[in-house]
Amino acid sequence: MKISIIGCGYVGTVTGVCFASFGHDIVFYDIDEKKLDLLARGESPIYEPSLEDLIQKNRQRLVTTSDLTAAVRDTDITFICVGTPSRDDGSIDLTYILSAGATIGKALRETPDFHPVIVKSTVFPGSTEGPIRSALEEASGKQAFVDFGLGSNPEFLREGNAVHDFCVPDRIVLGAGDARTMRALGDLYASFACPKIETSIRTAEMIKYTSNAFLATKISFANEIGNLAKKLGIDAEEVFAGVGLDNRIGPAFFRTGIGFGGSCFPKDVRALIAGAGDHHETLQILHAALRVNEDQPLKLVQLLQAHIPDLKGRRIGILGLAFKPDTDDIRESRAIPVIRALLDAGAVVVAYDPLAMESFSKIFPEIEYAPSAQAVLTADAVLITTEWEEFERLNYSGTTVIDGRRIAAASKTADIYEGVCW
Incomplete structure (x- = not known):
């Protein structure tokens, strides 16, 4: 099958390259010429382990174009993978997807055959059949579900594991x-052996939001229990090892620490809350999950101040700036509120991350960026905010460590060690 991918960000690039590895021909489109140039050279416009190798192996199946009309006209099916950022009130901004829809609609005028348009971007239930459908129909002069197809195929890709997840x-x-x-989607995914859920567009959209909202809530729940367990002298890891063996509950996402970040969980929970509000529903559990997540990273600073009450002029190290290991993504990183709190308290901050320092320096140009993780250990105290594997190979002797990610090497070798929930 020949597939056009509209948007070469995280979801679009991974989707297109992985489809190519299954034997499909891909046409990438993006308004950002730099992303297209990188793909044309066989390089990835995003950081994701093993993705660039996959691009190199499938270069003959990957084509780039800055002509969206041609991308749609010359392919069998189109996937919309553009960003849906948050507005100030938490609701999603459909500007990019509606703009893409209008241009895709114009291309559909020149497409005589039935052409499915599939929304892979995360949108609130009703968006595809509402404003996105309207944009496509108005620009094309055609009717959805009759003259062209319309569907939703949400992604469940974890950054750092996206190729495997796809x-x-x-x-x-x-x-x-x-x-x-539905037949076109079924044919496209025919070789996949996992369960496949065929459902309505709105239900597919809701499955995506509900999955992320539940996982985010599970993390916040674990942290609330972990905060109490620490005060009771209990290690929350042992608690959830026991709780997770209940097959009604399961062990996943019960890792306590300083909360969740990234491009999905915070944004999707806020969007679900905002969208529910438009329908006069208050999602109280999700409101609480967000409040816990906002407070959790600041517990690192509170624990630090139990050892160093006055942080003014003290040199405090930060290990980890990306929101999770194996990515350079700093969106909603838990290091951001920690560093802001340290700076507000007058501390001098020195930070290290294997991949994220360049992008982080655009937010915090005033802090020092260390050449190595080892260099951070000379600080008066060290806070661990991302669980990079290399941090397990450090010797923390002579150091005060406040750990937000349960790094075993720190707990064994630091002179003074405290974990957030242990």
């Missing part, structure tokens, strides 16, 4: 409003 998924969700689009 190629070996635990489930695939296919939402369509007509039989031809």
Whole structure:
């Protein structure tokens, strides 16, 4: 099948390259010429382990274009993978996806055959059949579900594991409003052996939001229990090892620490809350999950101040700036509120991350960036905010460590060690 991918960010690049590895021909489109140039040279516009190797192996199946009309006209199916950022009130901004929809609609005028348009971007339930459908129909002069297809195929990609998650998924969700689009999606994913859910477009959209909201809530719940367990002299890891063996609950995402960040969980929970508000529903559990997550990283600073009450002029090290290991993504990184609190207290901050220092320096140009993790250990105290594997190889002797990510080497070798929930 020949597939056009609209948007070469995280989701679009991974989706297109992985589809190519399954034998499909891909046409990438993006308004950012730099991303297209990188892909054309066989390089990845994003950091993701093993993705660039996959690009090199499938270069003959990957084409780039700055002509969106041609991308749609010359392919069998189109995936919309553009960003849906948050507005100030937490709701999603559909500006990019509606702009893409209008241009795709113009291309559909020149497409005589039935052409499915699949939304892979994360949108609130009703968005695809509402404003996105309207943009496509108005620009094309055609009717969705009759003259062209419309569907939803949400992604469940973890940064740092995205290639594996695409190629070996635990489930695939296919939402369509007509039989031809569902058949096209079924054919596209025919070789995948995992469970496949065929459902309505709105249900597919809701599955995505509900999955992320539940996982985010599970993390906040674990942290609330972990905060109490620490005060009771209990290690929360042992608690959740026991709780997770209940097959009604499961062990995943019960790792206590300083909370969740990234491009998905915070944004999607806020969007679900905002969208529910438009329908006069208050999602109280999700409001609480966000409050816990906002407070949790600041517990690092509170624990630090139990050892160093006055932080003014003290040199405090930060290990980890990315929101999680194996990515350079700093969106909603838990290091951000920690560093802000340290600076507000007058501390001098020195930080290290294997991948994220360049992008982080755009937010905090005033802090010092160390050449290595070892160099951070000369600070008066060290806070660990991302669980990079290399931090397990450090010797923390002579150091005061406040750990937000449970680095075993720190707990064994630091002179003074405290974990957030242990």
